[in-house]
Amino acid sequence: MTEIITADERQTQDVAKSIAQSLKPGSFIALYGDLGAGKTAFTRGLAKGLGVTEPVLSPTFTLLKVYTSGSLPLYHFDVYRIADPEELIDLGFYDLAAGDGICITEWAELIAEELPPDRLDVFVEYTDEADGRRIKTVPRGGFKEAGF
Ligand code: ADP
Numbered sequence: 001m002t003e004i005i006t007a008d009e010r011q012t013q014d015v016a017k018s019i020a021q022s023l024k025p026g027s028f029i030a031l032y033g034d035l036g037a038g039k040t041a042f043t044r045g046l047a048k049g050l051g052v053t054e055p056v057l058s059p060t061f062t063l064l065k066v067y068t069s070g071s072l073p074l075y076h077f078d079v080y081r082i083a084d085p086e087e088l089i090d091l092g093f094y095d096l097a098a099g100d101g102i103c104i105t106e107w108a109e110l111i112a113e114e115l116p117p118d119r120l121d122v123f124v125e126y127t128d129e130a131d132g133r134r135i136k137t138v139p140r141g142g143f144k145e146a147g148f
């Protein structure tokens with residue numbers, strides 16, 4: 001497990017950027033944290049780290065956005081509005097999670113049973129400082145811990 005406190009969004013993006021450097025094709029990242037904690041900000045940094053040039057916005061209504069301009073395809077899920085895990089099948093979630101791109105999922109706690117066993121769990125939490133966030137990473141299964 002690693003833990004770091006970031007002072008602003010830029011630092012959160014930088015943490016994610018450096019994690020991106022160590023990702024192998026097929027990596028899965030599960031993001032946990034309250035509304036406004038910084039899950040999308042983290043994803044934005046990860047995307048930049050992969051060289052994605054498109055703007056990264058939260059896919060809250062579409063549940064999935066795909067970015068193909070980086071070194072690996074990035075599949076960005078936000079399952080906040082998922083009504084039934086069955087929707088994941090139509091989205092291609094299981095195929096994409098088993099594929100060679102990078103998957104990142106906001107609100108992973110809502111689909112805890114569906115997550116692949118080999119993954120990086122990332123918890124983004126508020127701190128007492130207005131713009132401070134605690135970022136904890138926990139590798140699960142065969143995921144090799146990213147250093148930053
Ligand atoms: P979530 O996707 O978790 O709902 P967002 O990433 O959309 O959250 O929003 C996070 C908000 O918090 C943004 O407005 C961002 O600028 C702000 N923010 C303030 N401090 C931080 C920080 N240390 N890390 C990330 N975001 C921060």
Ligand code: MG
Pocket residue numbers: 039040041058078106
């Ligand atoms: Mg978000």
